[in-house]
Amino acid sequence: MKMSRKKIAILVVGLLVVAGVVIQAVWRPFGHRKVAENSEVVLDIHHPDAVIDSEALSRLPRDILRVPLLHDVLTQDFVDYYESSNTRLSAEGALRRLAFEHQLDWRDELIRRVFDEPAHVLLWRSPDGRLGYWAMSMHRNGFAKLLQGVGNVATSDAQLSQVAKLSGDVPVYALKLAVGRTLLFASKDDRLVVLSAPGVLLDAKGALLSERADAISEMLSSGRDDAARAYRLDAAGDAPKGHRLVVSANYLSFGYQAFFSGIDALRFDFSPNGSGSAAANWQTSALIDPGKLPQQWNGTDLWRALPANAAACTSLPADWKEASGLLGKVAGGGADNAAAIGDQLTGPAAVCWYAKSTLVAPVFVARVKTQDAAGIAALKSALGKTFGDVIGAYEAKAAKADGADAGYRRLPVTTRDQGADVTVWQRPVSARSGTAVTSKASFASQLSAERYFPVTLALAHGYLIFSPDGRLVDDTLAVLDKRYPALADTLAPQRLPRTILTLTPSSAAALIEREAGAALPADQEAVFRNASRTHLLPKLHALAHYPPVSLTLPQNLPGSTGWVPVEWWFDRAKADAGSNTSAADTPADQPGTEGD
Incomplete structure (x- = not known):
């Protein structure tokens, strides 16, 4: 019609x-x-x-x-x-x-x-x-x-x-x-x-x-x-x-x-x-723009320094010059200290989350350029000054430090040397979502909340390590001292240089489940907690049954800006065996194919 x-x-x-x-x-x-x-x-x-x-x-x-x-x-x-x-x-x-x-x-x-x-x-x-x-x-x-x-x-x-x-x-x-x-x-x-x-x-x-x-x-x-x-x-x-x-x-x-x-x-x-x-x-x-990739985005050194059993890890091809510019805008020491730090960092960085910690407290690792004793001393000075300026929040109960502004109090920064090549800086910061319990700290009377972050920075064996959770820094130092297994031990050696992301679904699911429970206390969020238990937890339990997965780039990157395929690898052998042995070289054509 x-x-x-x-x-x-x-x-x-x-x-x-x-x-x-x-x-x-x-x-x-x-x-x-x-x-x-x-x-x-x-x-x-x-x-x-x-x-x-x-x-x-x-x-x-x-x-x-x-x-x-x-x-x-x-x-x-x-x-x-x-x-x-x-x-x-x-x-x-x-x-x-x-x-x-x-x-x-x-x-x-x-x-x-x-x-x-x-x-x-x-x-x-x-x-x-x-x-x-x-x-x-x-x-x-x-x-x-x-x-x-x-x-x-x-x-x-x-x-x-x-x-x-x-x-x-x-x-x-x-x-x-x-x-x-x-x-x-x-x-x-x-x-x-x-x-x-x-x-x-x-x-x-x-x-x-x-x-x-x-x-x-x-x-x-x-x-x-x-x-x-x-x-x-x-x-x-x-x-x-x-x-x-x-x-x-x-x-x-x-x-x-x-x-x-x-x-x-x-x-x-x-x-x-x-x-x-x-x-x-x-x-x-x-x-990918290969001209901007530090060391062609080779993450081998990072995976060898990070602790095993990570919920998720990714490498970051950081532009250290631009990043130091951002740091200079927030650091009280000005642009000089920030530039001194940025000039001494090289290659990509990496960030990892672990089930033992929280979503807001990952660990960051970056490589430091090889240098003489004088250069290391200058870098330590810049790191210590910048860490003291940037890290910390107002603590109402903190004691006034000598020479400090009486209107803004923070707990002091502790510095310790663990051998000739390891220096660690730490400052406690009160926070309701902190990873440590205040009552167990010797300085509990100076903290303003029931929990706090032991924010930690370390310079060790050619690496710069930072985390709001000091335990993750300690674990990374243990890896560098060969006292704890490295993430590289769980990946196929031939894929280490080009691996850009790893995910362990079982650890990630446990981390998310615990974080959801902490965010929804039973006495305050009964309705949302029940909804989480009904809808979220079954999905997380389904996720936990998947084997570890990693993403890699091709071995040879293009000479100019262009698209490159990202390969997905599922470690079925490790999931079946439940061990930390090297990953089976099992490619997933892509995660949309049958059985992947």
């Missing part, structure tokens, strides 16, 4: 509602909090924080669950959450109302067509740190031509209005979904672009932001944008196969990319080669 112009316009409005909630509802973690309708959004239109290319957005959550580990941890709840979110349910209610009032029987078909269409999504971080702003481009295969009827409705509709014109007299429409939530959209020929907020394209006065307007116009004309150039990707085709997710390292590191120099982004590709789960898998890649 031929549709009237009015019915076409109503159909298009419904289409746009659902197109909007593809991101707002189905991708709820990327949703953002309310912002002023007329505020300009701060973002770089040419360099998004994340990119999604999907053959069908509706299938992405289920395809993520093809990774067996994620399937056991997230289960069907991951998909059901997005299917029943408040935003999506309210949008479906609006569609039912439109269909009822105008006697249209297209709701199910409309949702299916929108969610099953290919989509190209650019995402940027919002002020709350989430990927809250987005621009979605769709090739509608002729369906977007129905948008030609929107102009007639926009002249008299309270929810739909024309707010601007792009080059070529392409109108930009605003669709108000609720108070504080408005989508912008524009169409040209068979292309449609939807924006998450007016501020993505318009300034505070409602005028077009020229640079962004040009970018949106290009997306409408050719379907292309600068994301492919920014991340060195092949331009997405009109009909992408599977899914491609790209996330910048700057976003993943919360802006602290000085500790991740040389890593520009991570990419996850899903290739559907058939209908069964065994015929499809996820591939992982990293965008």
Whole structure:
């Protein structure tokens, strides 16, 4: 039956509602909090924080669950959450109302067509740190031509209005979904672009932001944008196969990319080669700039210094010059001491979490350049001064130190030498989440809380070691003295140089379970504790049954910036034997394949 112009316009409005909630509802973690309708959004239109290319957005959550580990941890709840979110349910209610009032029987078909269409999504971080702003481009295969009827409705509709014109007299429409939530959209020929907020394209006065307007116009004309150039990707085709997710390292590191120099982004590709789960898998890649990698990101020395049985460890290709600049801004000793420390550090760093400690108290290890006795003495002086300036909090009960400011008291720093090559600095810091019990300390009367952190720094045998939990520093020193097994003893020797991450699910699950219990005391959080026991603990117990896993880069990195594959290795032999022997050289083609 031929549709009237009015019915076409109503159909298009419904289409746009659902197109909007593809991101707002189905991708709820990327949703953002309310912002002023007329505020300009701060973002770089040419360099998004994340990119999604999907053959069908509706299938992405289920395809993520093809990774067996994620399937056991997230289960069907991951998909059901997005299917029943408040935003999506309210949008479906609006569609039912439109269909009822105008006697249209297209709701199910409309949702299916929108969610099953290919989509190209650019995402940027919002002020709350989430990927809250987005621009979605769709090739509608002729369906977007129905948008030609929107102009007639926009002249008299309270929810739909024309707010601007792009080059070529392409109108930009605003669709108000609720108070504080408005989508912008524009169409040209068979292309449609939807924006998450007016501020993505318009300034505070409602005028077009020229640079962004040009970018949106290009997306409408050719379907292309600068994301492919920014991340060195092949331009997405009109009909992408599977899914491609790209996330910048700057976003993943919360802006602290000085500790991740040389890593520009991570990419996850899903290739559907058939209908069964065994015929499809996820591939992982990293965008590497080898010129910024310290010692080509060789972590062998770090894995030989760190204690075994870590819940999780990762190496960090740190830019020590930039990191020392950050340290100089917070250290009372100024930039000189910070620069002296940064100049003497080399290669990547590493951070590890252990089940015996807490999530907020990992251990950090870095290599120190080989130097003479005078250089070591200068480094010790800079470390001691900086540690005393930076570490510590106000202690109301602490005794006033000689010459110290009476208004700001901290416990003293203790320094001890453990042989010719080992110096350890430590300062207790009161904290409710501390790793040590105050009552067992000789200085308990000076602490302000029932627990405290024995924050510790050590310079030993060419390594710099730091942790809020002094026990982890002691364990690392024991490894260097050959009195405790090293993490390297549990990894395949041939993979040591290129291993960038290790995870022991059983230890990680135990750590998370204990942290959840500490955060939800039975006498204060009975409801949440019961929910944790019902929903979280079964997932953690399922996670604990997985064997240790490690991620490695190829032995030979490219000569210039480019994507390199990241290999996953599961240590099945160790899991079966329950020993600390060297890991079996058992590759997992990728964690999405059957049995991995």
